[in-house]
Amino acid sequence: MSELVSLSRPADVSSDVAVVTVRNPPVNALSPGVPEGITAAIDQAVADDSVRAIVLIGAGRTFIAGADIREFAKVRAGKKERGEGLHPLLFKLEDCPKPVIAAIHGTAFGGGLETAMACHYRVAIRSAQVGQPEVKLGIIPGAGGTLRLPRLAGVAKAAEMCATGDPISAQDALDHYILDRIVEGDDQESLLKGALAFAAEVIASGAAAPKVREKDDLLGDAATNAPIFENVRALAHKKRRGQIAPLKAIDSVEAATKMPFEEARALTAKLFMECLQSPQSEALIYAFFGEREVRKIPDVPPDTPIRRVAKVAIVGAGTMGGGIAMNYANAGIPVLLKEMSEEALEKGMARIRANYDRSVQRGRFTSQFVSERMYLIQPTTSYEGFQDADIAVEAVFESMELKKAVFRDMDAATKPEAILATNTSTLDVDEIASVTSDPSRVIGTHFFSPANVMRLLEVVRGKETAKDVVATSMQLATRLRKVGVLVGNCHGFVGNRMFGPYVRESQFLVEEGAKITDVDKALEDFGMAMGPLAVGDLAGIDIGWRIRQEAKHSQPEGVRQPLAEDKLYEMGRYGQKTGAGWYRYGENRRRIDDPEVQPVIAALAKEAEIAQRAVSAEEIVERTIYALVNEGARILEEGIALRPVDIDIVYLTGYGFPSYKGGPMWYADWVGLDKVHSRVREFEQQHGHWWKPAPLLSELAAGGKTFAQWQRERS
Numbered sequence: 001m002s003e004l005v006s007l008s009r010p011a012d013v014s015s016d017v018a019v020v021t022v023r024n025p026p027v028n029a030l031s032p033g034v035p036e037g038i039t040a041a042i043d044q045a046v047a048d049d050s051v052r053a054i055v056l057i058g059a060g061r062t063f064i065a066g067a068d069i070r071e072f073a074k075v076r077a078g079k080k081e082r083g084e085g086l087h088p089l090l091f092k093l094e095d096c097p098k099p100v101i102a103a104i105h106g107t108a109f110g111g112g113l114e115t116a117m118a119c120h121y122r123v124a125i126r127s128a129q130v131g132q133p134e135v136k137l138g139i140i141p142g143a144g145g146t147l148r149l150p151r152l153a154g155v156a157k158a159a160e161m162c163a164t165g166d167p168i169s170a171q172d173a174l175d176h177y178i179l180d181r182i183v184e185g186d187d188q189e190s191l192l193k194g195a196l197a198f199a200a201e202v203i204a205s206g207a208a209a210p211k212v213r214e215k216d217d218l219l220g221d222a223a224t225n226a227p228i229f230e231n232v233r234a235l236a237h238k239k240r241r242g243q244i245a246p247l248k249a250i251d252s253v254e255a256a257t258k259m260p261f262e263e264a265r266a267l268t269a270k271l272f273m274e275c276l277q278s279p280q281s282e283a284l285i286y287a288f289f290g291e292r293e294v295r296k297i298p299d300v301p302p303d304t305p306i307r308r309v310a311k312v313a314i315v316g317a318g319t320m321g322g323g324i325a326m327n328y329a330n331a332g333i334p335v336l337l338k339e340m341s342e343e344a345l346e347k348g349m350a351r352i353r354a355n356y357d358r359s360v361q362r363g364r365f366t367s368q369f370v371s372e373r374m375y376l377i378q379p380t381t382s383y384e385g386f387q388d389a390d391i392a393v394e395a396v397f398e399s400m401e402l403k404k405a406v407f408r409d410m411d412a413a414t415k416p417e418a419i420l421a422t423n424t425s426t427l428d429v430d431e432i433a434s435v436t437s438d439p440s441r442v443i444g445t446h447f448f449s450p451a452n453v454m455r456l457l458e459v460v461r462g463k464e465t466a467k468d469v470v471a472t473s474m475q476l477a478t479r480l481r482k483v484g485v486l487v488g489n490c491h492g493f494v495g496n497r498m499f500g501p502y503v504r505e506s507q508f509l510v511e512e513g514a515k516i517t518d519v520d521k522a523l524e525d526f527g528m529a530m531g532p533l534a535v536g537d538l539a540g541i542d543i544g545w546r547i548r549q550e551a552k553h554s555q556p557e558g559v560r561q562p563l564a565e566d567k568l569y570e571m572g573r574y575g576q577k578t579g580a581g582w583y584r585y586g587e588n589r590r591r592i593d594d595p596e597v598q599p600v601i602a603a604l605a606k607e608a609e610i611a612q613r614a615v616s617a618e619e620i621v622e623r624t625i626y627a628l629v630n631e632g633a634r635i636l637e638e639g640i641a642l643r644p645v646d647i648d649i650v651y652l653t654g655y656g657f658p659s660y661k662g663g664p665m666w667y668a669d670w671v672g673l674d675k676v677h678s679r680v681r682e683f684e685q686q687h688g689h690w691w692k693p694a695p696l697l698s699e700l701a702a703g704g705k706t707f708a709q710w711q712r713e714r715s
């Protein structure tokens with residue numbers, strides 16, 4: 001047998017069952033050699049007369065987690081023929097004259113579930129998950145998932161799973177006939193034991209091995225299925241707006257219900273290739289690996305010691321502090337939550353309770369889970385107990401003086417090896433660290449609002465932050481189920497620093513005559529989760545105003561300032577919180593176009609001698625997105641972000657940038673930096689020196705290069 005796949009006979013348990021084990025760490029992907037290894041093992045087991053059944057299992061932490069995603073790039077680039085893909089292996093399993101039982105732990109995803117469904121039976125341990133996550137990579141199940149899943153789970157369940165890509169639990173899979181049994185115990189040893197016992201029962205029953213592809217009774221008729229497909233298409237539009245793969249996955253499931261297996265298989269192969277060749281899948285696969293790439297810090301090797309984090313103390317129980325407390329509690333880490341007064345503390349705890357209650361109503365958590373988490377959060381009004389904390393997190397109002405005062409207190413109240421983290425979104429982490437006795441233990445952990453929902457965590461490295469503090473904070477991000485991105489210390493770090501020019505341009509466009517609704521629509525059509533003006537209303541017009549007041553003294557002369565938002569502030573239109581901002585807000589905070597606002601802005605523009613004109617959607621996108629790109633290029637030059645991919649992941653996980661466009665830097669590469677650069681130059685000539693192209697952008701555009709090439713050449 002190959003090193004990737006082995007065949008064994010557990011003589012002590014059952015002598016007539018052969019066990020085929022896939023051993024391709026870390027996730028047993030179906031890399032070259034694995035399908036061939038399974039095929040050879042099956043052939044050998046079939047040829048052996050003493051074998052009466054076969055168990056297929058994964059070594060290590062999981063069953064097969066899917067095709068090897070890195071191979072797709074080779075197919076896309078024409079360096080590898082896709083050929084028949086996994087189908088020959090799957091037919092071999094399904095047509096095997098001896099019953100084959102897939103034994104699942106960890107995640108049977110994508111090609112992994114497709115392999116399991118080609119087996120005759122499937123057993124799993126309770127913690128296992130199954131799913132067809134291909135659409136998250138911009139492709140569709142290409143090895144029969146869309147065709148076999150509806151035959152097992154029914155059309156509605158299969159269409160939903162293939163369109164959303166979301167995994168389901170073992171229990172859900174059992175309820176939908178994807179699994180035949182959940183075995184007792186929850187480790188690999190129990191799995192093998194349970195699978196062997198199941199195999200013995202199958203042998204004893206003498207039943208013919210069922211072939212999923214031959215089951216047609218569950219596919220229903222066109223009239224029954226039509227509303228199912230209509231619903232799931234609507235779901236795909238809502239959950240994966242702008243993406244093509246979910247719709248093609250549904251087309252493929254629909255084909256399974258309307259034509260013979262082989263015909264549907266041929267159509268699926270065509271749909272699969274259309275997806276794989278699309279820029280969307282290229283971007284989504286880049287984002288998949290990007291989320292993992294950002295964990296790698298060149299000067300902080302993986303063997304850097306990690307400090308123990310078993311308890312956290314948080315100062316500030318406001319919206320952010322409360323959300324951060326929930327994050328830690330959800331990860332099972334006890335929290336000491338400090339506020340100045342009993343009243344503020346009570347308010348903070350009530351907000352946490354209300355957030356949890358909403359999660360229970362939505363079915364995200366059980367009430368028992370919530371009770372256990374609430375129990376982990378201990379409210380306090382003093383620094384007593386901080387000496388036991390392994391990390392203290394400051395989450396108070398965004399004021400340097402206040403933060404310094406809190407850091408002095410945290411420095412005195414904690415043990416010397418405890419990490420001190422600030423949740424500042426803009427302020428100088430080194431200046432905050434300067435008031436402590438040991439700045440090497442100070443770091444920024446910048447959560448994004450709502451902190452219990454948003455996936456991004458910017459980890460801000462100060463000039464003296466110790467490497468093990470960086471390593472511990474990055475690992476902590478994963479424990480908190482966040483995507484940690486290491487960034488350097490500057491005003492606004494990566495995310496907010498880039499967001500400034502983006503929002504500024506969106507407001508300038510309105511002052512130049514674009515309709516408020518047109519600006520947001522153009523960017524939402526581009527794929528942003530929410531347009532920038534609607535975001536302003538959500539975050540609070542008063543917040544933007546306050547930031548501008550503070551920054552005024554540091555603005556260079558002659559930089560055009562946004563006028564309209566200040567006017568909204570003067571009018572008391574603070575956004576959603578006052579029911580009006582750029583928009584008016586109806587019931588359930590539904591945004592409504594407000595005819596009052598546009599004329600006020602037109603009058604302002606006239607006074608400021610800003611000519612109003614019609615603005616196209618294309619210009620709206622270019623002005624705002626290229627503003628992001630230009631600032632991103634500066635951030636790269638200054639080393640504030642380690643790599644272009646770090647910027648992209650910040651924008652994908654924290655700012656609602658469409659994942660199928662890869663992030664601002666990937667998108668710019670895709671558009672072509674020469675094109676981006678020449679538009680930036682035009683904007684500089686038309687609008688002013690703040691549009692001056694970043695030297696890195698000019699250099700790459702002149703050399704016909706991309707940010708990705710620049711990165712490759714440096715590493």
Ligand code: 3H9
Pocket residue numbers: 026027029065066067068069070085086107109110111112114133134137140141142143145289292293
């Ligand atoms: C598919 O199957 C298409 C089919 O229809 C067939 C068509 C022909 N390939 O996430 P982790 C790497 S499409 C290659 O940190 P975890 C990953 O990059 C596929 N590499 O672990 C990382 O590398 P590194 C459908 C992969 O425990 C390392 O493994 N399947 C793959 O947090 C550890 O990963 C999927 O979409 C892969 N398939 O989570 C599943 N998977 O250490 C994708 C992982 O160098 N994978 N790597 O950074 C996952 O969702 C998670 O990795 C999983 C484990 C849940 C399995």
